[in-house]
Amino acid sequence: xxxxxxxxxxxxxxxxxxxxxxxxxxxxxxxxxxxxxxxxxxxxxxxxxxxxxxxxxxxxxxxxxxxxxxxxxxxxxxxxxxxxxxxxxxxxxxxxxxxxxxxxxxxxxxxxxxxxxxxxxxxxxxxxxxxxxxxxxxxxxxxxxxxxxxxxxxxxxxxxxxxxxxxxxxxxxxxxxxxxxxxxxxxxxxxxxxxxxxxxxxxxxxxxxxxxxxxxxxxxxxxxxxxxxxxxxxxxxxxxxxxxxxxxxxxxxxxxxxxxxxxxxxxxxxxxxxxxxxxxxxxxxxxxxxxx
Numbered sequence: 001x002x003x004x005x006x007x008x009x010x011x012x013x014x015x016x017x018x019x020x021x022x023x024x025x026x027x028x029x030x031x032x033x034x035x036x037x038x039x040x041x042x043x044x045x046x047x048x049x050x051x052x053x054x055x056x057x058x059x060x061x062x063x064x065x066x067x068x069x070x071x072x073x074x075x076x077x078x079x080x081x082x083x084x085x086x087x088x089x090x091x092x093x094x095x096x097x098x099x100x101x102x103x104x105x106x107x108x109x110x111x112x113x114x115x116x117x118x119x120x121x122x123x124x125x126x127x128x129x130x131x132x133x134x135x136x137x138x139x140x141x142x143x144x145x146x147x148x149x150x151x152x153x154x155x156x157x158x159x160x161x162x163x164x165x166x167x168x169x170x171x172x173x174x175x176x177x178x179x180x181x182x183x184x185x186x187x188x189x190x191x192x193x194x195x196x197x198x199x200x201x202x203x204x205x206x207x208x209x210x211x212x213x214x215x216x217x218x219x220x221x222x223x224x225x226x227x228x229x230x231x232x233x234x235x236x237x238x239x240x241x242x243x244x245x246x247x248x249x250x251x252x253x254x255x256x257x258x259x260x261x262x263x264x265x266x267x268x269x270x271x272x273x274x275x276x277x278x279x280x281x282x283x284x285x286x287x288x289x290x291x292x
Contacts, residue, residue, distance in 0.1 A: 008215035010050065010076045014114065016210070017150075017257060018052035020142060020197035021113045024261065025056040028109045028140035031263060040089075041108040044132060046097050046125075047115025051077025051090070057111070058090035065107075066092040067100065068115070073215065098124045104269055105134035114259070117143040117173035118216075126182040131270045139188060139264035142195070143173035148258035149245040150199075153211065156237050157221050160230045174260040183264065190264035201253040204242045208235050 025043070032041055041062045045054040048066030050073055057064035058081065068074050074092045081090040095101045097112075097119040110133045119125035129139055144150040151171040172178045176192045183190050201207040212222055212235070225231045245255040 008219050009213045010072045013214045014049050016199045017197045021052035022056045024113050024140050024142045025053050025111055028111050028138050031138045032109050043109045044107040046112040048077055049073050049115055051080055053111050053113045054090050055081060055086060058086040064090040067095045069096055100128045100132050102132045104131050106132050109138040111140045113142045117170040123182050130186045130188050130266055133266045135266055135268050137266045141262040142259045144171055145174035145258045145260055146171040149255050150257045152241060156241050157218055157234050160225055160234050179262055187268035187270060188264040188266045190262055192260055192262050194258050195261050196256040196258050199255055199257050203251055204239050204253045207242050207253050208238045
């Protein structure tokens with residue numbers, strides 16, 4: 001993950017939509033075609049956060065590795081695995097989505113739920129996801145769509161800044177056009193579909209408080225906007241955004257957040273390219289990354 005993920009309420013980060021990881025991982029394992037007599041699949045969860053996807057994988061009997069850059073999130077994930085009795089099948093490691101510390105083809109499936117979308121270099125991250133997945137393996141990535149309620153949170157905040165955010169929007173991962181561009185040169189066949197996860201909070205005010213205290217770039221923006229005397233305007237705009245999408249008729253907040261699910265099957269090792277024998281885009285991306 002990128003800067004801004006240090007600090008905040010790690011325990012609650014992503015809990016309101018963590019159940020989406022159950023659907024994403026179940027879909028990935030079903031696509032993998034796991035057999036009852038075969039070895040347990042090896043699954044990597046990239047930008048695991050507090051570990052919902054890794055824990056869902058481990059709970060299914062597969063072997064999970066959750067990776068994240070932020071140690072506070074990893075500690076929460078590991079503690080949750082311990083409490084759930086899954087520490088033997090879910091382990092957590094520190095690492096960068098753009099330079100995964102694993103050999104080619106190390107995993108049967110690679111997943112990410114609302115995590116790899118925050119990687120600073122989308123093309124390199126996409127290439128790394130495919131590099132560490134074996135031929136015949138499955139990719140499953142869930143990312144917020146730009147036009148959905150979750151995708152509109154960051155723009156709602158950043159429009160109050162004096163200058164636009166310097167990094168590309170994470171919600172590009174929720175746009176099929178970008179997905180096609182990033183994955184087309186890689187040895188994988190991908191398809192996409194929009195799915196929804198129901199998100200619930202006790203109230204709109206509670207939701208605003210959660211988002212302003214969760215790990216992520218929004219907390220960094222909050223500090224800047226408070227210094228400018230604009231944070232209360234941001235809070236009001238967030239409350240209005242949530243209220244517009246609220247499906248509840250009571251005091252609570254309930255909304256259905258759309259996300260793009262990317263499913264892919266790797267058809268060859270990245271080092272050899274695809275069927276045409278073209279040079280791996282992973283190698284090209286890493287060469288570019290090392291260029292001064």
